[in-house]
Amino acid sequence: MSVQVTRRNKGIDGFDWFNYTLLFLIAFAMLFPFLYAASISFSSYRDFLQFGFRLIPRSFVLDAYHFVLESPRFVRSLFVTVEITAVGTIINLFFTATFAYMLSRPVVAQRVMLFLVVFTMLFSAGMIPTYLVVKETGLLNSIWALIIPVAISSFHLIVMRQFFQSIPEELNEAAIVDGANDIQIFAKIMLPLSKPALAAFGLFYAVGHWNSYFTGILYLNDPAQWPIQVILRQIVIVSDPVASLNIPTEYAPPGETVQMAATLLATLPILLPYPFLQKHFVKGVMLGSVKG
Structure with missing residues (x-):
């Protein structure tokens, strides 16, 4: 009985990890356009011309x-x-x-x-x-x-x-x-x-x-x-x-x-x-x- 319960718990954990990973990827895909827009909008003119898109800008300007x-x-x-x-x-x-x-x-x-x-x-x-x-x-x-x-x-x-x-x-x-x-x-x-x-x-x-x-x-x-x-x-x-x-x-x-x-x-x-x-x-x- 204990072996079956252990296997069942392992299966549930694995399924939960799969769900978490899938949901994280979906959330990242939805948030990426906002991150992209924010990164470009905060980039300086020189950094934008030199490096293009960076997820985290080298310098933040307004x-x-x-x-x-x-x-x-x-x-x-x-x-x-x-x-x-x-x-x-x-x-x-x-x-x-x-x-x-x-x-x-x-x-x-x-x-x-x-x-x-x-x-x-x-x-x-x-x-x-x-x-x-x-x-x-x-x-x-x-x-x-x-x-x-x-x-x-x-x-x-x-x-x-x-x-x-x-x-x-x-x-x-x-x-x-x-x-x-x-x-x-x-x-x-x-x-x-x-x-x-x-x-x-x-x-x-x-x-x-x-x-x-x-x-x-x-x-x-x-x-x-x-x-x-x-x-x-x-x-x-x-x-x-x-x-x-x-x-x-x-x-x-x-x-x-x-x-x-x-x-x-x-x-x-x-x-x-x-x-x-x-x-x-x-x-x-x-x-x-x-x-x-």
């Missing part, structure tokens, strides 16, 4: 970051993106939670509304009809064009509805007996219980708003209203990185270091809230997936 942050265009687009992300996420959570709660209750035409929600998840109108709707509703050349058309995600709505249905009905019945109406039940019972789900979906919505660039190109003609991802696209893909920032200067860091510094500055703000939401994230993703 010339590229100073240059990027001196650009009014970049800083303005960063504030525009923060505004779009904050306002858009609040609107997303408000309409998703209220609509999901309504669909979780026995209301008139519930099946018809649920069918329409699922239909929009499977079929979309397309880019041109959506652009015409945005234009005719007066949202063109406004940040609301990046918020209102994506106010509700059908997938998140369905998961949220399933979560509300998984809450014991006895809570609603007890609240009704105490004289609470639907708004009071939603605000004082449902929302406090759905904090993990709201945190998870809020992060999903926020990342979607922050990373969105095609809608900014499509609906915004004024460069002063462009979000950070459109400016980052100009820096990395379209034109010369230094010229894209529109800074009159005689000396500028290498274009590659400017690209990497701009990429990190445009990425880090959306990563910062994750550690604070991590305790709710895993639980929020699983809530509503299985009805109790």
